[in-house]
Amino acid sequence: MTRTPFVLRHPSVLVVLTVLAVFTAAVTAGSAAYGSGAIPVSMIKLLGKTLCLALAAVAMDLVWGYLGILSLGQMAFFGLGGYMIGQWLMYARTETIVAAQLAQQPIPATAQELQDAVTNQIFGVVGSSELPLVWSFAHSLTAQLILVLAVPGLLALVFGWLAFRSRVNGVYLSILTQAMTLALALWLFQNDSGFRGNNGLSGLQNIPGLDHVGQATLSVWFLWASALALALGYALAAWLVSGKFGSVVRAIRDDETRVRFLGYPVEGFKLAVFTIAAMMTAVAGALYYPQAGIINPAELMPIASIYLAVWVAIGGRGRLYGAVIGAVIVSLLSSWFTGGRAPSIHLPGYVVNWVDWWQVALGLTFVLVTLFAPKGIAGLFDRLSGILPPRRHGRDLGPDQGALQEKEATA
């Protein structure tokens, strides 16, 4: 028996990857570094960052839309990814600058003097002159790249193991994930946690060793990297949710107890998906923050993770392309409306200023989508391709909190 290739069995993967490739090529053609220059550097960075958010949304959809866990702490992994790469970016760059300064002195600086000077430069703001233990590997790009995956992966593994093993589910699990990201943010806010407190890490847009390249070119490189990460992440997620593994994962979402009685170790599956999603999110964060230039603990506050859930809900949970569409559309609209460029609406007696009203509009959209279009934007695509919800007699697809509602199911 020959099996049809993966992309042919799942044509939506091919469509998404093609659209992504065309988009990336088009933006490259409009960039100053490789094309006409019609698209300003700041716009290219915004688009690159948006692709990273889309990758985080794909991971969120794995956890929420497929596994049924409404995690409200996903951006903790995103932030951690950013911090891990940020450590190297900041350390290595400060080292170059300090080394150049010290080189002017008559006596060459020792390695210890160099490190002390770097430490002073980075941690002066928080009144510390010792290199925190957590920066032990900051000099090594390889080590920090490994940590980008290892730290969030380990956090997800430990957190998930504790939570899933004691069978915390539904709302309680959501609250627990939120507490996790909040606790992490509050810890990072402290000056003595070793991550520069509320100053966060900055200057991340300057890549050590690439000073000669310039932001115009770098922004395109990061766009490519982000697009590649999204493509790989999307393909990985699509592969995970297809086949028997995906079948079991969706079954856990709809009726976890039943899956146990079939003999599947439910906790193991949850842990696997949660950890893989955490690492995907961390990669997204590690690509996002060099484009943003700065990261601080506020990025890990629960509200960021709630936004991520809202994007996925509006895009359509349980559809990977829905997550991408939701993240891209809503985050781009957000930055347009809150960037002060959206024209205000002049009503008689009141001016609707979008900077103030966007949050309200977004919240309202979320409520409306939840009530009237639980399949979100992806639901439109389903209707176009003729996938209709099954005519069924029951309502919920399963007794568990994460189970899809009847309206969301595909035929």
Added chain:
Amino acid sequence: MSALLEVRGISKTFDGFKAINNLSFSIGAAELRAVIGPNGAGKTTFMDIVTGKTRPDEGEVLWAEGSKSLLRMNEAQIAREGIGRKFQRPTVFEDQTVAENLTMALKAERGPLAVLRWRPSPDSEARVAELAAEVGLSDHIERKAGELSHGQKQWLEIGMLLASDPRLLLVDEPAAGMTLAEREQTTTLLCRLAETRAVVVVEHDMDFVRRLNCRVTVLHQGSVLAEGSLDHVTRNPDVIEVYLGR
């Protein structure tokens, strides 16, 4: 005949209410057993204890050769030992097709990595088709389980139980909501299954139990009131009292 499952003196109290009270039960490797009893007698709780969903406060549940204790295992491990369970309400995965439901239930390794590596083979596909045929769902194999009728869902669930080929099958009120013809089919199937494995059927319906033509255990207030052939237990004054006395 040595017992496949042996339950010794289990008790379970819910908020001060003794749902199971010093209950003992055993069943051989190829035996059909009906468990009857009034509502609230503890029949479902008994199944919950055997399948690991509920932990008893005291007692032992011993399994198969070597009398392994099931109390130290979780639901999934017990299921992998070869104990299958059919719930009172049909529980199939409604968002997935009949084929996907059956494929999940097929005998295969259950760990995440093994499942990730698993690929359909001609064998597995043939087995799914065979199971679907056995439970009369051949024409519906690519349909979502959620679209099936209540009776068809019951059958799909039975098909899933067959797929995993359990050594002990626990069936909770299979006849509920079935038509007469479906009931007859079900008794035939249960009797045939019991030729090669142990089957415990919880049932209210006396006609259904009569048709099973097997040893009967009567539960009342969480313990065994009587055991024997249906005629034997229905002549028992205690049983008459419980069934007719209220």
